[in-house]
Amino acid sequence: MKDFDEVTSWSVLRRDGVAVVVAHPEVxxxxxxxxxxxxGELSSADLQALDLATSRQTAPGTLDAAWRPSLLPQESDGWAGRPGLLVVSDGVPxxxxxxxxxxxxxxxxxxVTARDSVLGLTLRSYLEIGxxxxxxxRHExxxxxxxxxxxxxxxxxxxVPAPRTTSRSSPGAGPARRCRSRLPCRPAAPSARPGGDVRGTTHPG
Structure with a gap:
């Protein structure tokens, strides 16, 4: 049974100038x-303020609060993208x-060790700053x-950390031409960017 008090409701990992702050919700x-x-050094009040800041209200027509990813995002968390885990038993997800x-x-x-006693599954997640x-x-x-x-x-x-201002990608089809279709470029980083679809081209003759 987990029992996180006010002091241990957050985990702060730090190494070589990088930090990861993790919140431990009740559910x-x-x-x-x-x-x-x-x-830097964070008090319980600082961590609570960070928690509140990252759960800010969102625009109308969306979730009541900003969605924050767990260590293994799933549909049950409100995650609309590809879930981090897909398990099937007898053909049923x-x-x-x-x-x-x-x-x-x-x-x-x-x-972190977590369990679903009904399904009989145990998840161990290892988060580390190297x-x-x-x-x-990594997960087990x-x-x-x-x-x-x-x-x-x-x-x-x-x-992805918020301070990121560029992304690395390959331009693919278009002005880059095939010989440069895998040439790396660093455009300004958008909030979301779909991957390009590169297909071969057949020329007559």
Missing amino acids: GLPLVLHWGADL LYPRWTVTEAERATAELV PGGLVLL LTNDGSAVVDVHWLEAMLP
Whole structure:
């Protein structure tokens, strides 16, 4: 049974000038509040203010509060994109409802164990800041139940830090021509950008 008090309701990982701030809600998996430059020493009041700031009100016609990604985004969290986990049993998709049972903290590492007792699934998530500030995330899924479960995918996803101003991509078809279709470029980073569709071209003769 997890029991996070006011002091341990957040985890702050830091290393080599990079910090990741994670909130531990009462229900569901931990949420990523900040990933970027080290914010320095943070008091409980500072962390609570950051929590409130990242759950700000959104524009009319959308969710009541800004959606914040968990360590494993799913439809049940309000995530509208590709879910981080797809598991199937007897051809039927399963939708785990995770309850965090343990959180192990270190200066630059967080290990979270969560379980769905109904489905018999256990999830362990490892979040770490490596040398140079590289943020690493991996998951382990264990089936403790009697039913056979097929894992279609289990993906690690983290939000892109807000200070990012450029993105790296390949222009593909168009002015770049085929010989330069994979030439890297760094346009201004939009809030969202779909991937391009590059197809071959057949010329007569």
